[in-house]
Amino acid sequence: MIDDDFPVMTSTGAGRTSRRRFALALVPLLVGACVLLAGSAAGAVSVAFAGEVPVTVHAARVSASGVSASPAASGRGGLLPALATRVEQATVEDACVTSTARLPVVGAVTAVVRIERASATGLTVEAGKATARSVKLSGAKFSTPRVSLREPTGLFTVGAQKVSGNTVTTQPHAFTAGTITSRGVSIDVRRDAGGCEPGAAR
């Protein structure tokens, strides 16, 4: 019925897979993938991520520019109150990211990612909790949309041109980033519900 499937009329309708051609096609692909992954691990290639995973982030030093934050709700159905923070450019040093997943058969599995230095652009984080030992702001601003004199008509927005903090711990509900470049990454997966302690990034 579908005759246009085979414009070459010499074919009999059946076909086979050439192992030699398969290897010739697959090997360059895998080599290219290895180069990209190695470049990503070395910080030469930026990798884009978007996700909504339960993670805890500890960072010895955080610096960001173009920061604005306002209350929001995150999670499916918007049930979780969160602070939505938009950052134009951010850099973290000596960071440790932990995420625990409870799998049906295996049980609790914790992934611990230690990062020597990472930078991100176009970062949006919806965080439910954030603590820091010290924070330094420059060019801070605060605004509340108000069209009547009696009460505000919208959510407040706080922001700063530059923000830096030490010993920061946060639990982001969701994040998006245009690009993330990292250096000195080590990943450890273990079968328990532990995490990394503050200051133990290295």
Next chain:
Amino acid sequence: MSTAIRPGRRCGLQEWRRSRPFAAGLLLGLGGLELICVSWVGLGFLRFTGTAGAASWALGALFVVAGVTTWRNPALRYFSGVLAAVLSLVSLVAANLGGLLLGFLLTAVGSALALAWIPQQAPATPQEA
């Protein structure tokens, strides 16, 4: 009556599978769906968040289209295979590390299978022993 039809249908399905790069199209489609599922599970339904979220959906859709193309028109297998091979590398950096590497592996193997498939040529003389 139905038992007489079933072997014919099965035979027809087998002929249909043999007459095109079936495994290549299947892997390309599965890889594309995996890219979308990783973005879907991580972000919530239809939340196009950031470049990686949008890229996952766009690349996933392109992989599914490439898979369907290899099934519907095997003569275009080189085009869809090369396109899928390039896009599988793009997915590594643009779509959550190629759907946490699984989507990349599926689409890379699928594109290689599409490029390696050879239609069986008809013999020069139609008379066979």
